[in-house]
Amino acid sequence: MTTLRWVDATSTRGGARILDAVALEARPGEVLGIVGPNGAGKTTLLRCAAGLEPLSSGTILVGGTPLASLPARARARLVSFLPQQAEAAWPMRVADAVALGRLPHDATRDAARDGEAIARALDAVGMAGAASRALPSLSGGERALVLLARALAVEAHVLLLDEPCAALDPGRQLAAMDLFRRVAAQGRVVCVVLHDLGLAARHCDRVALLHRGRLATLGVPDEALDDAALAQAYGIRAVRMRVEGQALLAPWERLGAGASREMRP
Amino acid sequence: MSLSRPALVLAIALAALVALSASLGASRLRPWDVLSADEGVRAVAGLVLWEIRAPRTLLAIAAGASLGLSGAVLQGLTRNPLADPGIVGVSSLAALGAVLAFHFGLWSPAAGGIAGGLAAGALLVALAGRSAGTLTLVLAGVALSSLAVALTSLALNLAPSPMAAFEIMFWLMGSVADRSWSHVALALPLAAIGWVLLMSTGRGLAALSLGEDVAASLGIDLARLRLLAVAGTALSVGACVAVAGSIGFVGLVVPHLLRGLVAQDPRRLLPASALGGACLLLAADIAVRLAPTGAELKLGVATALVGAPFFLWQVLRLRGAA
Numbered sequence: 011m012t013t014l015r016w017v018d019a020t021s022t023r024g025g026a027r028i029l030d031a032v033a034l035e036a037r038p039g040e041v042l043g044i045v046g047p048n049g050a051g052k053t054t055l056l057r058c059a060a061g062l063e064p065l066s067s068g069t070i071l072v073g074g075t076p077l078a079s080l081p082a083r084a085r086a087r088l089v090s091f092l093p094q095q096a097e098a099a100w101p102m103r104v105a106d107a108v109a110l111g112r113l114p115h116d117a118t119r120d121a122a123r124d125g126e127a128i129a130r131a132l133d134a135v136g137m138a139g140a141a142s143r144a145l146p147s148l149s150g151g152e153r154a155l156v157l158l159a160r161a162l163a164v165e166a167h168v169l170l171l172d173e174p175c176a177a178l179d180p181g182r183q184l185a186a187m188d189l190f191r192r193v194a195a196q197g198r199v200v201c202v203v204l205h206d207l208g209l210a211a212r213h214c215d216r217v218a219l220l221h222r223g224r225l226a227t228l229g230v231p232d233e234a235l236d237d238a239a240l241a242q243a244y245g246i247r248a249v250r251m252r253v254e255g256q257a258l259l260a261p262w263e264r265l266g267a268g269a270s271r272e273m274r275p
Numbered sequence: 276m277s278l279s280r281p282a283l284v285l286a287i288a289l290a291a292l293v294a295l296s297a298s299l300g301a302s303r304l305r306p307w308d309v310l311s312a313d314e315g316v317r318a319v320a321g322l323v324l325w326e327i328r329a330p331r332t333l334l335a336i337a338a339g340a341s342l343g344l345s346g347a348v349l350q351g352l353t354r355n356p357l358a359d360p361g362i363v364g365v366s367s368l369a370a371l372g373a374v375l376a377f378h379f380g381l382w383s384p385a386a387g388g389i390a391g392g393l394a395a396g397a398l399l400v401a402l403a404g405r406s407a408g409t410l411t412l413v414l415a416g417v418a419l420s421s422l423a424v425a426l427t428s429l430a431l432n433l434a435p436s437p438m439a440a441f442e443i444m445f446w447l448m449g450s451v452a453d454r455s456w457s458h459v460a461l462a463l464p465l466a467a468i469g470w471v472l473l474m475s476t477g478r479g480l481a482a483l484s485l486g487e488d489v490a491a492s493l494g495i496d497l498a499r500l501r502l503l504a505v506a507g508t509a510l511s512v513g514a515c516v517a518v519a520g521s522i523g524f525v526g527l528v529v530p531h532l533l534r535g536l537v538a539q540d541p542r543r544l545l546p547a548s549a550l551g552g553a554c555l556l557l558a559a560d561i562a563v564r565l566a567p568t569g570a571e572l573k574l575g576v577a578t579a580l581v582g583a584p585f586f587l588w589q590v591l592r593l594r595g596a597a
Binding site: 057060061062082083084085086087089090091093095096097098099100101102103106107110111113114116157160164 | 351354355356478481482483484485486488489491492493494495496534538539540
């Protein structure tokens with residue numbers, strides 16, 4: 011059971027604490043949702059765990075091994091990261107873009123295994139039929155799915171996804187959340203940054219709510235996203251329903267004047 | 276490494292151009308004259324082929340390969356199809372080095388050029404080593420380049436005589452005519468080291484196709500990649516500018532033309548661009564030998580005459596697509 015643990019993870023940039031002593035554990039088999047207002051540190055949390063930024067203090071452990079002690083290529087085989095925004099620089103073919111996910115494995119030179127992983131990843135996101143199309147010929151949402159397939163093709167134990175659903179239509183959002191659940195069911199660690207609290211409440215096993223670089227709440231969606239937490243972090247009130255025994259949550263109104271978050275016409 | 280099909284075609288084209296280059300020159304001698312029954316013809320043919328046409332051909336290939344390869348690497352590194360070796364300032368600083376050597380009569384222009392190229396390389400490597408981002412490197416290169424161009428103009432301005440100024444200007448236009456084996460010996464080893472560094476960037480550049488974050492998450496050391504790219508460019512382009520002067524547009528145009536033929540894959544684009552650059556520059560050099568102009572057209576002038584309109588067309592096409 012290899013977990014991913016942030017231990018007192020602190021990241022400072024230009025004097026500001028982007029992450030402030032975050033202690034968090036993502037477990038195999040569960041989908042961990044990471045939510046929080048803009049600038050709460052969600053992306054930095056993932057970037058540090060993907061090895062893209064060093065922590066100012068604290069450590070990140072993968073199954074007890076400090077992430078920073080791993081060679082880059084070994085880390086890349088263990089942890090796969092989907093950035094929030096990525097555009098291909100060249101009009102590449104879909105299959106070629108997904109194939110880049112196999113780069114950390116290229117020392118083994120196992121073309122058959124790479125081919126299978128690429129096909130599996132494209133199939134998982136429902137883009138198998140587009141394998142030989144050029145990226146610019148796809149819609150924004152379809153391109154996002156191809157980039158998700160690229161992250162899946164690494165077949166890493168830990169999957170870190172920064173807003174994978176932002177560009178997707180509702181059908182594909184649900185399909186993506188189902189996919190993350192299936193990936194987690196294989197015993198892998200899945201961390202998903204989400205802005206849609208409804209998706210987080212309905213599809214994540216546990217939710218971590220970040221606020222100003224700190225872990226505000228952590229737990230099953232009902233607890234982590236309770237009224238007090240939403241009021242404190244977002245300054246909002248949400249309406250809740252239970253449908254077929256599951257939580258449904260929709261942001262309803264801002265609380266008070268919300269002076270600091272006011273937008274003026 | 277197995278060559279892709281475009282690379283294979285380019286290699287065959289290059290072989291044909293080498294044969295053509297060996298056959299053309301001021302004298303009407305042909306390669307097979309070295310087998311002539313006439314001992315005098317044989318001796319002269321051997322001399323012309325070996326001492327005049329061979330170094331010229333070899334330098335055209337080396338300069339073209341350096342420009343094409345470094346252009347492909349820098350376009351991959353900056354993820355920008357309009358990048359070329361000039362943007363990191365190596366060419367202008369190498370040219371400045373050569374011009375200063377001319378001006379003060381210190382060393383040969385070639386040695387001055389190499390010193391200039393290496394200085395540019397050292398500056399850029401120091402910057403890249405301090406984990407400066409790609410944009411910072413490019414901006415530093417642009418600043419370096421502007422300064423070098425200004426200082427080159429200053430050297431022209433203060434030239435001791437109009438003849439000296441004329442000579443500098445002619446040298447700046449770029450040419451591989453009348454080069455000797457000593458030029459080859461000076462430039463080729465450095466260029467070859469540069470090629471090795473540049474060729475090793477393919478895997479990292481492929482990962483960079485999807486952005487710096489994706490590349491880093493795939494285990495690519497971006498700082499090392501930048502280091503290899505600028506050091507390789509400084510060595511190969513610096514050495515070639517030092518002996519052949521400034522030759523523009525090859526580094527821009529060649530990767531651009533070939534990218535679509537190698538499925539947009541930087542790993543396959545690198546060898547293809549090296550071969551393509553060599554082909555283009557050797558073809559241009561053959562063209563300037565054949566052109567019926569009074570004085571021989573300078574190579575840099577010829578490539579810019581073709582390259583500038585192409586560049587404009589590309590810019591307009593890209594702007595149209597956006």
